[in-house]
Amino acid sequence: MTAATPDEGVAVPVTIRDVARASGVHISTVSRTFSAPHLVNPETRVRVLACAEDLGYRPNRAARALITGRTHNIGLIIADIANPFFPPLIKAAESQARHRDYHVFVADTNEDPTTEEELVHALAKQVDGVLLCSPRMSNSLIEQLSREVPLVVVNRQVTGLPCVLMDVGQGARAAIEHLIGLGHRSIALLGGPRSSWTNREMRRAAGAAARSGGAELTLLGPNAPTETGGAAVAEQVRRSGVSAVLAYNDLMAIGLIEGLHALGVRVPQEVSVVGVDDITLSRLTRPKLTTVATPTGAAGRTAVDMLLQQDIESPRGARAPGAGTALGVRRTTAQVMLQTDLVIRDSTGPGPHARPVRPLAAPLGPDPHCPAGPGIPTAVTGDAVAS
Amino acid sequence: MTAATPDEGVAVPVTIRDVARASGVHISTVSRTFSAPHLVNPETRVRVLACAEDLGYRPNRAARALITGRTHNIGLIIADIANPFFPPLIKAAESQARHRDYHVFVADTNEDPTTEEELVHALAKQVDGVLLCSPRMSNSLIEQLSREVPLVVVNRQVTGLPCVLMDVGQGARAAIEHLIGLGHRSIALLGGPRSSWTNREMRRAAGAAARSGGAELTLLGPNAPTETGGAAVAEQVRRSGVSAVLAYNDLMAIGLIEGLHALGVRVPQEVSVVGVDDITLSRLTRPKLTTVATPTGAAGRTAVDMLLQQDIESPRGARAPGAGTALGVRRTTAQVMLQTDLVIRDSTGPGPHARPVRPLAAPLGPDPHCPAGPGIPTAVTGDAVAS
DNA sequence: TACTTCACTGCAAACCTTTGCAGGATCACT
DNA sequence: AGTGATCCTGCAAAGGTTTGCAGTGAAGTA
Numbered sequence: 001m002t003a004a005t006p007d008e009g010v011a012v013p014v015t016i017r018d019v020a021r022a023s024g025v026h027i028s029t030v031s032r033t034f035s036a037p038h039l040v041n042p043e044t045r046v047r048v049l050a051c052a053e054d055l056g057y058r059p060n061r062a063a064r065a066l067i068t069g070r071t072h073n074i075g076l077i078i079a080d081i082a083n084p085f086f087p088p089l090i091k092a093a094e095s096q097a098r099h100r101d102y103h104v105f106v107a108d109t110n111e112d113p114t115t116e117e118e119l120v121h122a123l124a125k126q127v128d129g130v131l132l133c134s135p136r137m138s139n140s141l142i143e144q145l146s147r148e149v150p151l152v153v154v155n156r157q158v159t160g161l162p163c164v165l166m167d168v169g170q171g172a173r174a175a176i177e178h179l180i181g182l183g184h185r186s187i188a189l190l191g192g193p194r195s196s197w198t199n200r201e202m203r204r205a206a207g208a209a210a211r212s213g214g215a216e217l218t219l220l221g222p223n224a225p226t227e228t229g230g231a232a233v234a235e236q237v238r239r240s241g242v243s244a245v246l247a248y249n250d251l252m253a254i255g256l257i258e259g260l261h262a263l264g265v266r267v268p269q270e271v272s273v274v275g276v277d278d279i280t281l282s283r284l285t286r287p288k289l290t291t292v293a294t295p296t297g298a299a300g301r302t303a304v305d306m307l308l309q310q311d312i313e314s315p316r317g318a319r320a321p322g323a324g325t326a327l328g329v330r331r332t333t334a335q336v337m338l339q340t341d342l343v344i345r346d347s348t349g350p351g352p353h354a355r356p357v358r359p360l361a362a363p364l365g366p367d368p369h370c371p372a373g374p375g376i377p378t379a380v381t382g383d384a385v386a387s
Numbered sequence: 388m389t390a391a392t393p394d395e396g397v398a399v400p401v402t403i404r405d406v407a408r409a410s411g412v413h414i415s416t417v418s419r420t421f422s423a424p425h426l427v428n429p430e431t432r433v434r435v436l437a438c439a440e441d442l443g444y445r446p447n448r449a450a451r452a453l454i455t456g457r458t459h460n461i462g463l464i465i466a467d468i469a470n471p472f473f474p475p476l477i478k479a480a481e482s483q484a485r486h487r488d489y490h491v492f493v494a495d496t497n498e499d500p501t502t503e504e505e506l507v508h509a510l511a512k513q514v515d516g517v518l519l520c521s522p523r524m525s526n527s528l529i530e531q532l533s534r535e536v537p538l539v540v541v542n543r544q545v546t547g548l549p550c551v552l553m554d555v556g557q558g559a560r561a562a563i564e565h566l567i568g569l570g571h572r573s574i575a576l577l578g579g580p581r582s583s584w585t586n587r588e589m590r591r592a593a594g595a596a597a598r599s600g601g602a603e604l605t606l607l608g609p610n611a612p613t614e615t616g617g618a619a620v621a622e623q624v625r626r627s628g629v630s631a632v633l634a635y636n637d638l639m640a641i642g643l644i645e646g647l648h649a650l651g652v653r654v655p656q657e658v659s660v661v662g663v664d665d666i667t668l669s670r671l672t673r674p675k676l677t678t679v680a681t682p683t684g685a686a687g688r689t690a691v692d693m694l695l696q697q698d699i700e701s702p703r704g705a706r707a708p709g710a711g712t713a714l715g716v717r718r719t720t721a722q723v724m725l726q727t728d729l730v731i732r733d734s735t736g737p738g739p740h741a742r743p744v745r746p747l748a749a750p751l752g753p754d755p756h757c758p759a760g761p762g763i764p765t766a767v768t769g770d771a772v773a774s
Numbered sequence: 775t776a777c778t779t780c781a782c783t784g785c786a787a788a789c790c791t792t793t794g795c796a797g798g799a800t801c802a803c804t
Numbered sequence: 805a806g807t808g809a810t811c812c813t814g815c816a817a818a819g820g821t822t823t824g825c826a827g828t829g830a831a832g833t834a
Contacts, residue, residue, distance in 0.1 A: 066453055
């Protein structure tokens with residue numbers, strides 16, 4: 001049946017030519033059967049498809065890429081795969097890409113801008129585009145690289161480039177308002193990496209929300225966006241005398257809670273803590289973490305879509321016969337902002353200025369494991385909102 | 388300097404021909420400069436390299452793949468990227484591959500055997516080999532697929548195929564012995580997916596260890612290898628009356644602890660829990676999890692090495708002019724077993740039969756957050772031990 | 775019938791690189 | 805000077821596919 005001798009270790013490569021021979025047509029007809037089915041007679045088509053199936057033919061993507069200029073691969077550059085924020089994004093992007101018949105190269109930069117740049121270069125020629133997730137490079141470098149290969153940037157705003165953003169500003173505002181509503185007036189913001197767009201955005205929004213709510217916001221940072229980074233500032237948080245903290249991300253928040261716990265500071269009784277990301281972990285720690293849920297899966301899907309859409313417009317390299325440049329709209333520079341949602345769990349509680357409106361607020365016994373917090377988890381929506 | 392007009396959005400593809408023209412040599416010389424530098428005059432070489440650098444030339448891997456038959460890509464098929472067990476493996480594999488000038492396609496199967504098979508098929512022609520991590524397919528299917536594309540299997544034993552295994556048997560034994568040493572005589576084993584090699588291996592080793600230690604082992608399962616799966620059996624665990632549990636993995640262990648906590652059962656005072664994997668998370672929960680550390684990073688690296696080594700032997704498809712089959716040793720079928728280590732943290736404590744040798748064992752106050760457990764984390768070794 | 779249209783298929787060039795072979799130059803040695 | 809070896813380079817075929825163009829036959833129109 002197949003061309004391979006049954007017990008041979010290595011499969012014999014079956015090409016378009018074998019299929020053509022088997023089905024008695026020219027190779028170009030076979031080619032069209034796959035890449036332009038409407039151009040071939042239905043009868044012929046089924047015959048060719050049958051032969052192809054029979055022989056186990058699969059188009060050689062390298063050969064196809066060579067002539068079409070499209071590899072059907074996309075690159076996904078991630079700051080740190082081990083950071084639980086990213087796997088859902090990777091998973092969603094991979095799945096979305098696969099449905100569009102694309103494959104995803106995943107590469108990890110270890111949070112290093114230089115590695116990041118090298119990776120884009122290395123990937124440039126063998127992918128149709130690259131997704132840059134939480135890049136640490138400078139804006140100008142990103143722009144420069146975007147001339148080498150189509151880019152979509154996630155978690156960062158680069159003018160002139162398609163970006164997928166999560167509205168952490170809104171999330172930070174909601175978090176601060178939530179804390180103020182609980183009676184906190186002195187709040188700290190644990191900053192993340194300096195070069196992070198998210199970081200700036202949070203600072204801006206949290207600052208505004210605090211001002212308009214009559215609370216004081218203390219900035220602590222920058223810090224490493226990890227559990228260790230969070231634990232390291234616990235002492236500083238205690239000294240600062242704040243009653244609530246908004247952390248750059250969940251890992252830091254969890255680290256901070258650990259650190260505070262080691263110092264004998266109870267969460268949320270003495271200090272409330274809010275994280276960002278809603279990683280799986282945040283549901284598993286004790287107390288369960290109040291956090292700003294970011295739609296990472298939606299971000300991955302959206303980014304893939306934007307990349308592919310942009311690719312479709314410029315079918316090949318610059319080999320248009322006429323003026324190479326005048327191809328009309330070359331890049332869609334749309335920026336998509338995804339909604340975030342505050343998920344209230346157990347790491348936030350009443351602050352010093354809480355109005356004892358209702359006599360509820362059970363004084364929270366010595367066991368912090370079963371706090372009677374409000375705990376109304378808002379649904380996480382990941383709908384894209386084009387801006 | 389470069390051939391691209393500066394403000395053009397799309398980079399002009401610069402080929403080997405451009406470099407040849409610029410440096411005044413034939414394209415074959417340029418080719419050799421990159422793929423066989425020792426065959427070209429040093430002077431010529433530097434000139435060519437300079438021109439290439441100048442023009443920003445990068446070899447077209449599709450064209451190269453077309454003629455050499457090697458794509459310099461490898462596929463990495465993962466049961467569930469979101470499972471924190473995998474990211475360190477992915478990270479290590481990607482890094483190792485990159486150092487060998489390979490790129491890694493990552494694909495997620497959602498624990499579905501059918502998707503798994505499809506992915507291998509889809510990847511077969513565009514990679515030089517595939518890493519199968521914790522596959523859920525049948526052995527026979529895996530063997531069959533291995534005829535289509537070189538395979539390395541991780542976390543599973545398939546005769547005739549190169550495998551990277553982690554010695555969970557030894558880990559399970561150590562865990563059971565640890566528990567018996569603490570005075571537990573009635574222990575439950577929370578099983579994972581039925582088709583999992585790890586699962587069978589653990590059952591075998593744990594059973595043997597329990598027998599020889601005079602303890603009774605209750606099997607509970609199979610269960611989903613997730614936090615939810617663990618939480619779901621909490622009630623069952625309580626009813627079974629065991630004083631200690633060894634879970635299939637950390638996620639299940641953590642879920643179980645949560646579930647027990649919800650039932651008012653304290654860990655480790657009433658029930659000790661041991662996990663497997665030592666995911667980052669296990670250090671962050673309270674109580675911190677005692678677990679069998681598996682060298683996932685080493686597994687990723689080793690798997691890549693084994694795949695590449697195997698690839699090197701059979702340089703192309705079966706197109707040797709003579710007898711296609713008699714190519715000598717075709718596949719190395721080495722199986723590598725990596726060591727595991729028991730990391731003792733806070734989720735295990737004295738059992739009903741504990742000998743109060745020393746009066747230590749501080750009666751563990753109402754606050755389970757600061758248990759004075761033994762907590763001597765063994766170093767995680769990831770040395771490969773060929774079998 | 776003659777002509778046009780249409781649907782389908784074949785032909786051959788092109789994509790970019792690698793590589794076996796052969797030619798040319800240089801050099802050492804006899 | 806002749807011989808052979810060595811080193812470097814050029815030539816050209818090959819790899820699997822796509823695609824513009826041309827050709828075929830049949831159907832439709834005048």
